[in-house]
Amino acid sequence: MPLETLPETTLFTDPTRRALDGDGARPVRVHLWRADDSDAPLVVLSHGTGGSAQGLSWWVAGLRAAGFDVAALDHHGNNHVDGYLPEGFARWWDRPLDVSFVLDQVEARGPVAVCGFSLGGYTAAALCGARVSAAAYEALLTGRVEAPPTPEYPHLLSALRARRSASELASWPGRAAADLRDTRVTAAFLLCPSLGPLLTEGSLAAVTVPVAVRWTAADEITPPSENGARYAALIPGADGGTVGGPRAGHYGFVLPEQDDPAAKSDVVAASRDFLAATLRA
Template identity: 40%
Template structure:
């Protein structure tokens, strides 16, 4: 598994231990936890940006982006995706039920908006979080492709954060479970409040419904990394960019690796600084 270092962010965010009563937690019948972090600007926010971390990560791994957004006047709202986030432990099902991620952001946004001013809303994400951001704009998983993966008709890519996921899921999932997952996977999880998306090394691209990407109307900025061996740009970032109308694509550099965008990765600091500046500029323009 990828070993994340628990490095605290430079600015301590407020933490809300929210729950979603509609969805149960993975390991018991309690409501699904949606731990939410708020990086606040110095004054009334000019807008809010939702943040989704990569698979197996945590909201604080995107503190570099959250802090830049807060310094520019935005309220940055990140979540720990339950079962797919290292601070609270991994659950195999959470690595396969990708659609829970956009639902987490919708819950967090609704709860925060009920408490305070948010202004116009954008969404940003890294790796699996890039898919999450796109899903809030209308990207959908292709049911046929997902069905082929879960029934092992086509091979799935190795999961570096949960290498034994296939064996573990096979030991306890029934056909009824898989049918329910296939039904959920292809639904539209768009949140009409999200007005722009910023995708960093976005994942899940080969499994997404082509027409759903073609129907995204909001502005989208996509960033890739030239040395990315987890979500290589030709199969991932460039698929998003070629299908989403008006989307822009830029590379953070030929030598930049996938994990450069984790806050604890010292070598990735220059790439993160460049992308954070680009994100601030993008949301300043699109959420004006």
């Protein structure tokens, strides 16, 4: 379902944060669908690294059909619609802050959940209390530990060092490790979530809201054993499991040439049932 049919698309600006490419306020584009039900729960959708709200239109359509209000975000500097900025691939904390900002702007007529794919899955988890290890983040930022390749932004570290001072970069590990929990978020659905190895066990064990996690068996971008399965094992009561067939990978949800209708159908059904049980209980 193309996003051009949305009844409301708004480019908000957050005056508390600067844009990554200038001195203005940080932009946060939101595509909003409203259900007929006047007290419909609100589901906020966060895309993966380098993606966009448009790329998850199949998920939006499934959530809309289930009667939810849906707000799908485009994260500044990390979406292919507006173009990439290196900071958008490293300042992970800006994504959950985007969601919290949107919840300040968009009326939630019922309970709120966050769903996300890949880095969007981390985003949803962070809003439930998952926290990055400052030491692990610093090791990646300084290059002491080699970061996994970022296909959408190769040479990320050199690009960051060319644009940001050493003193500013030195402050980022503390910001990455901050508690970004938002108590308005009452459930989360994580699809092939990333950053699993960088999250502290204690923060995952302290999550108290219902969480569902789904992954694909052949995902080489966010391997389940280190990511989705780790989230599911450490978050108390998390509902975890595999979607799609044995060859289903990471990009079948977002790349047309790897389109995986079976995996998408599984996600729509699983998220619909989980959200109905948790938000409409």
